[in-house]
Amino acid sequence: MLRIKLCLLVTLVLSLATFTSAWAASPYLFRDTSGKWWEQSVAECSAAELVGGRGNGIFAPKDSVTQVEAIIFLNRALGHRTEADNYSMSQGGYNFPATFPAWAQRNVAFAADKGYISKAGIPSIQPKKAATRAEIAVLFANALKLSADGYQLNFKDNAAIPANLQTYIAAAVKHGIMAGRTDNTFDPNANVTRAEMAAIIARLVENGKINPNPNKYFIARLSAVDVAGKKITVARGGQTLTLSLQNEALLYRAGKSSLLNAFKASENVKVILDSTGKVAYMAYTAASTPSGSVSVTTGYTGTIRGLLSGSQWMLSFQPDAGSLTSFPLSGTVKITQNGLTRDLTALTSGARAEIKVTGGSVSEINLLSNVPTGNERRGYVVNMYLDYFTVRYDDGTSEEINKSNVSGTFYQLSRGQRISLTKVGNIVTGIVPLNEPKKLFGEVVSVGSSSITIEDGDGYERIVDLASGYRVKDKDGDSINLDDIDKEDSVAIELNTQDKAITIQLTDGSSSSSVLEGEVLEVDASGSWSIKIEKIDGTEKTYDVEDDVDVYEDGDSIDFDDIRKGDYVKLKLNSSNDVTRIDVMDYEIVEGEVTDVDTSGDWSITIEDDGREKTYDVSDDVYVYEGSRSRDFDDIEEDKDYVKLIINDNDEVIKISILDGSSSDDTYDGIITGLDLDDDEVTIKVDGRTKTYDLANNVKVIKDDEDLDLDEILIGSEVEFEVDDGEVVEIEITDDEDVTVEGELYDVKSGYIYLEQDNGTSSGVRHKLYFASSVSLKDKNNRTIDEDDLDDYEGKEVTIQLDNGKIKSLKVTE
Numbered sequence: 001m002l003r004i005k006l007c008l009l010v011t012l013v014l015s016l017a018t019f020t021s022a023w024a025a026s027p028y029l030f031r032d033t034s035g036k037w038w039e040q041s042v043a044e045c046s047a048a049e050l051v052g053g054r055g056n057g058i059f060a061p062k063d064s065v066t067q068v069e070a071i072i073f074l075n076r077a078l079g080h081r082t083e084a085d086n087y088s089m090s091q092g093g094y095n096f097p098a099t100f101p102a103w104a105q106r107n108v109a110f111a112a113d114k115g116y117i118s119k120a121g122i123p124s125i126q127p128k129k130a131a132t133r134a135e136i137a138v139l140f141a142n143a144l145k146l147s148a149d150g151y152q153l154n155f156k157d158n159a160a161i162p163a164n165l166q167t168y169i170a171a172a173v174k175h176g177i178m179a180g181r182t183d184n185t186f187d188p189n190a191n192v193t194r195a196e197m198a199a200i201i202a203r204l205v206e207n208g209k210i211n212p213n214p215n216k217y218f219i220a221r222l223s224a225v226d227v228a229g230k231k232i233t234v235a236r237g238g239q240t241l242t243l244s245l246q247n248e249a250l251l252y253r254a255g256k257s258s259l260l261n262a263f264k265a266s267e268n269v270k271v272i273l274d275s276t277g278k279v280a281y282m283a284y285t286a287a288s289t290p291s292g293s294v295s296v297t298t299g300y301t302g303t304i305r306g307l308l309s310g311s312q313w314m315l316s317f318q319p320d321a322g323s324l325t326s327f328p329l330s331g332t333v334k335i336t337q338n339g340l341t342r343d344l345t346a347l348t349s350g351a352r353a354e355i356k357v358t359g360g361s362v363s364e365i366n367l368l369s370n371v372p373t374g375n376e377r378r379g380y381v382v383n384m385y386l387d388y389f390t391v392r393y394d395d396g397t398s399e400e401i402n403k404s405n406v407s408g409t410f411y412q413l414s415r416g417q418r419i420s421l422t423k424v425g426n427i428v429t430g431i432v433p434l435n436e437p438k439k440l441f442g443e444v445v446s447v448g449s450s451s452i453t454i455e456d457g458d459g460y461e462r463i464v465d466l467a468s469g470y471r472v473k474d475k476d477g478d479s480i481n482l483d484d485i486d487k488e489d490s491v492a493i494e495l496n497t498q499d500k501a502i503t504i505q506l507t508d509g510s511s512s513s514s515v516l517e518g519e520v521l522e523v524d525a526s527g528s529w530s531i532k533i534e535k536i537d538g539t540e541k542t543y544d545v546e547d548d549v550d551v552y553e554d555g556d557s558i559d560f561d562d563i564r565k566g567d568y569v570k571l572k573l574n575s576s577n578d579v580t581r582i583d584v585m586d587y588e589i590v591e592g593e594v595t596d597v598d599t600s601g602d603w604s605i606t607i608e609d610d611g612r613e614k615t616y617d618v619s620d621d622v623y624v625y626e627g628s629r630s631r632d633f634d635d636i637e638e639d640k641d642y643v644k645l646i647i648n649d650n651d652e653v654i655k656i657s658i659l660d661g662s663s664s665d666d667t668y669d670g671i672i673t674g675l676d677l678d679d680d681e682v683t684i685k686v687d688g689r690t691k692t693y694d695l696a697n698n699v700k701v702i703k704d705d706e707d708l709d710l711d712e713i714l715i716g717s718e719v720e721f722e723v724d725d726g727e728v729v730e731i732e733i734t735d736d737e738d739v740t741v742e743g744e745l746y747d748v749k750s751g752y753i754y755l756e757q758d759n760g761t762s763s764g765v766r767h768k769l770y771f772a773s774s775v776s777l778k779d780k781n782n783r784t785i786d787e788d789d790l791d792d793y794e795g796k797e798v799t800i801q802l803d804n805g806k807i808k809s810l811k812v813t814e
Contacts (some may be wrong), residue, residue: 026248028280030059038195040252040283041202047250047272047281048217050076051198061195064130070197071125072107074116074143077201079212084110093486095123098555116143120486124550124572124580134188136200137172138165144209145319146171147301149354149368155186162188164576175299176207206270206287208358216273219287227261232279234271243271245279252283298358301368304351305390305400307344315347315362317355318398318457325459330361337367352397380439381417382457389413390458391421392441398457401428416440416495438495440464441507447485452501454491464493467500469630474506476577479536479623480516516543517570519589519646525561531579533569536655538625543571545579553584568646586649590614591659591691594641599634605653607643610690616645619652626658642691659691667722669734672715676760682728684721696727703733711765715757716741737805743767745798745812748791753807755800772806779812 028046030053033039038061045051046059050073053059065073075084087110094109104127112119116139140146148170153161161169169186172178177200180186192200204210211217220234220241230245251258263269268288272281302319313329335342346367347353356364379393388402401421405428413419413431416438421431442454445461453463474480485491485506494503518533521540529545551558560582563569568587571579592607596615603618624631636643636658646655673690674683680695701708717736721728744764746756752770759765777785785793793812801809 026250028250030061031057033059033061033195036061036195037255038198039257040255041198042195043250043252044202044205044270044272044281044283045198047274048212049081050201050212051194059194061193061198063194064191065136065194065197066127067125067129067131067135068101068104068108068127070131070136070139070192071111071117072104073197073201074139075107075111077204077210077212078143079210080110080114081212087113091487093119097123097550097552099557100125101127114143115488120572130191132188133178133186133190133192134161134165134169136192136197137178138168140177140200140204141168141171141175144175144177144299145301146175146177146299147354148174149301149366153186155180155184157185157187160188161186162576175209176203177209206285208287217271219268219270219285222263222265222267222269224265225260225263230260232260232263232269232282234269243273243277243279245282246274249279250281252281254284258284299354299356301354302352303398304347304353305398307347313344315355315365317353317362327355327357327362328360330358330363333362333365335365335367342367376420376422378418378420378434380441381413381415381419382441383415383460384413391419392457401431414438416499437502438499440493440495442491444485444487444489444491446487447482452485452491452493452504454493464495465500467496467498467502470501470504472504474516477505478516478539478541480506481536482621516573517568517585520563520565520567520569522565523561523563529560531563531569531571531582533571536623538657543573543577543579545582546574549579550581551584552582554586558584588647589644590616590647591642591644593692594636594638594643597634597636597638603633605636605643605645605656607645616647616653617651618656619648619654622653623655624658625656631658667720669718669720671739672713672717672719672731675710675713675715675757677710678760681760682721682731684719693721693723693728694726696724696729699728700730701733702730703736708733711759711761713759714739714741714767715743715759737802740799740801742797742799742813745790745794745796745810748794753790753810755798769800769802770806772803772808775807776809778810780814782811785812 026043028043030042030046033042042051042059042061046053051059054063072084075081084107087106089106089109091109091113094105094112096105096108108117108122108125111117112122148167151170151174153166153170153173155161158166165188169178169188173180173186178186201210205212205217206219218236220236222232223235223240224233226232230247230249231242232245233240233242245260251260251263253262263282263284268285270281270283270285270287271279274280300317300319302317305316305318307313307315314326315329316326319325335344335346337346347365352368354366354368355362377393379391382390382392382398388400390398390400392398413433418434418436418438419431420434421428440454440456440462442456442462445453445455447453451463451465453461455461472480472482472485474484482504485504490507492505492507493501494505496502516533516535518535520531520533522530522532522542524530524532529547529549530542531545532540532542534540545560549560551560551563553562563582563584566589568585568589570583570585572581574580590607590609592609592614594605595608595613596604596606598604598606603620603622604615605618606613606615618633622633624633624635633656636656642659644657644659645653648654668684668686670684670686672682673685674681674692676682680697681692682695683690683692695710699710701710701713713731713733714736716739718734718739720732720734722730741755741757743755743757745753746766747754752768754766755769756764756766771787775787777787777790779785779793790810796812797814799811799813800807
């Protein structure tokens, strides 16, 4: 089963404190559980030290299980209490939010490293939020490696169950972890109570799916009952044991408290022993006792790789989630297919199967389907061996191809090679190498600065060197960073002719495929939330945002609508590609004309913006794009290219977008902030950033469909301008009457003034501007100026606000 690693899930560990003092005679009973349907399940889990109360004899059975409690309870239910409570967390990479409770971190880290939950999803855990029925079902199905294998849900509210979770919920229902409501609904979004969690755990132990402590928590057959001596004799694992009962031992039959004399020899009972070896809990059960020593049955779904004979038959089996393993077959192994009993000859290489392993041996095999035969199949060679090779088909299944079944030779093949394979029956009639790039598939073991290590489908670790200019992509083919890849992510690695990784792409088994970053272009907090970003490769994409999204900036939680256009963000997506977390990065975005590019030693780039030069350090792994085309850093041209730099919190440039050239040819809206007619240049502010453009020789200037000369432009006007081949070819004045302008107060007349602006010529240009009927005149100290005294300020710099083309306010700025 594909490892979906959800991060919201179970534990009725409900109380992490020491167990409460006894209510009535037993330390495992609670005042609010007596006589209820959940009494026996709670007593069982309490006696097994899986759960505790809230204090004062209260269990709080109707309280919801939180996400963190769920994870702790899972660890304990699987027998990892001591290990998880004292986990070293040495592997690191957990990224706990600052507000995450310290007391829960070891258990959560343990669950992540065991693969029960996603390490990448830890920041999305909400410790106090209740876990839902769907989340609990998925967690247990994933942790126990259960498979639905065709089982279909038939609840009335199937449509309410997310499509990507249905197979896991079906597996949970099929294997008895969860059941529907009495009205035939599953109610996936309902919270799971503490009482319900106790019932789930008790049921899993009874069904043989889990056992947290086989030496003290087991099912056995009663041989004798000594009521007067308060003792029982049981047959367990081929041994006969006589056990004393605690004075306050809990005894149950059919969910109700019982007496010892109600139990009879030859009945099966579930027994829990205390630390002294006495019976603390005993309940009648219809479940059968395991033969031999007490063993836990584990289910796997995967592909049969071979059947090996010897002193004992061995099944070579590749689980969908795990490494290639050889299991001994039990002497009484049961083999079925489509409800019919089969023999060992049905266990052919490549067959899909669900197996049950009990006590280390395969006890049941359910054949799901055979590898299709008689048709061409395409795939990639996983590994070459002396007498066989393994192939990964395009549908994700794998198969061993044995020499004895090939009507020809395959020794010319190599690892990662793309092939077409044709079979008739079990005989391979044709293997054709295809002229396509090699690919390797596997799970990530580690990622370094120059290589990546994976575990391939045969369970072998392979180190692959990274090629120069390699690229990393998510499942959708969008570019991500190498450090966005996590351990245990599933990847496909395309190799170049030197067998180095040229492209690494996350596949469906990955948890990190949904980590993206980019510059915010648009934030929509109305209705259904969304965010539009420009990704690292220059492409733009809009993502839906969950309404409970977590947003952080500088470690502090902020609201979604606090995100600003131009912010640089990292997005975390769930399996539905909805944004669940946004981190606003402390990145700087600047633009300017390149004046120097240094590729010797430590790289650097110098740009000029508004007459000011600044040099920035450049990362060795910098992304350089011109439009959608990738460029090398040394392709950037000095004194020509205009660029946008993204600078990370280490003050290094991580991305450079070359904005000049054909990629910037378009029509834009902006404000003219400068004009130099001698050098044929115009400076325009667009979206808060200024840029100087060359003016074409035949540049056209229009206003209200009438042509203007360049020297008639009022600097400060709003314009729409067209860029072609890096030059401004047309400027349309869209507003020069309701704008703010600056210049020198050249001359004051009755009712109007002349404003002189620098346009690059020796004399500048003077614009005649009339006063509005009501005008505000201020000096640089914000004191009012009489209109008659305004001529005292001739030659001074002023800022003017126009309203309908007339001066509404004028302030002297020097």
